[in-house]
Amino acid sequence: MDVKRIASALAGVLWLGSAGWQPAQAVPSFARQTGQPCSACHTAFPELTAFGRRFKLSGYTLEGGDSKLPPLAAMLVAGYTHTSAAQDAPPAQNLRTNDNAALQLATAFYAGKVYGDLGAFVQVTLNPVTKQLSFDASDARYVTNFKLFGKDAYFGIDANNTPTVQDVWNTVDAWAFPQLSSGFAANTVPGTHIGALAQRVGGAGAYLWWNDMLYAELTAYRGYERGTLEAFGLQPGPNPDAQKGVIPYWRLALEPHWGDHYLMVGAFGMYGQTAPGGVTGTGTDKYTDVGFDAQYQYDGDPWSVTVKAANTYEFQRLDSSFAQGLSEKSTGWLNSLKISSSFVWDHTYSATGGYFNVRGSSDAGLWGATSLANSPNGQGLVFDLAYMPFSKGAPGPDKAFNVRLGVQYIKYLQLYGGTNNFDGLIGTPGAGGTHNASGNDTLFVYAWAAF
């Protein structure tokens, strides 16, 4: 039982370390550089409009603004988190087991044109609760344009530290809804390998954006060594997983549009090899992720609608985990589905609803610590209402200042293969209600300021 409790706590920490701190691309330095209001690039920040996607694809270098300031910006997120049941232990030092109000993150950006056709979106984030500074999801890109078969083409070379942060659609891991969530909630569903590598790899690749419609990309990543993980503030612990060899990532997308109606259908994938715990001599675990996604956006005025779906299937060959006794079987699979839809009025009021569903093979070694059914299966609903009063320009000297005031609710329908007592811990001393799926239902009231 002790092992289960430790693993359950670890799952909570992983949740804090990943899903709670997503990258944000609503950056006022972009607005100052282009002379455009936030609403040009965002339906409701950070979700991108068609122009926002093209600004990013062309390398963050488009100008037009009068600002002479360097491309620096900052962001603060404060929030109040209430889970349906109190957690067994406070989610972080100086916090309580429930009803926590805290400054969740403070981020500094270097975002905009660096020189010529070189642009960057680089962020360093401070977690004010843990006082931990980390190198957040970032990318830098050099983009040139030319004619290919008589059509406009943009060729970009991109370097980044988070697979899918370079993407321009809000379907893939780094940008999927909800882009912001509480850092102090309890359990959530597991994810695929692509998401697990966020900020833990460095990679470089190339992409082509042709005829304002076709996107093709190939990027190769390498995992960071333990020293690099520590230097970047990722707190890897004494025995972090080691990412072995080159990790290829590929992406194809087609975005035809008819007036203000934009449709995207795409596919993406990755192959990664991991040595759990950095152990040598037992081979590696191999993950092959293949995803399909689609997005429809009516990018109109004064309202917009965005509907998104992404499904990622993961083949797992767990040679190392099996040899180390960490998994019951040597093969497995995981499937992650995310669907969401948002309605935005005048770039000021947004309402978003989403559904997530994770299914996977059962394995006592992989999931037994958090699942009575040895299962990763989970599903739930996410609702978000937000008010962004300054998307079309703020009063005062900095017209690019913006704020998002929101209320978000996550409803868990299933966690780790169960609804009630999914990990079998209810009844043990100190175990609270977050061992029921509904006990993890999370209300998050937030204020997100960017300047």
Next chain:
Amino acid sequence: MIKSMSSSVSRRAVLIGAAATAPAFVLGHAQANALPPGAVNYQDTPKGGKQCDGCKLFVAPSSCKSVTGAISPKGWCKLWVKTE
């Protein structure tokens, strides 16, 4: 031996490919930081009383800081920003 053949075929394929695709590429760097008109829903006519010669991005007589190609003073696109 296999490696050598593979290398040879690969080199020839690259040369043939380069020759075939060369006419398709027209390299130009005039406005690398600007977007094509279709990417910003450019139209040759005004919209809602807004037109390019009233936009701060317009460069008389017929171009734009942010959009490539010939731009009509009477045109409009999504980047329209009022001249201050």
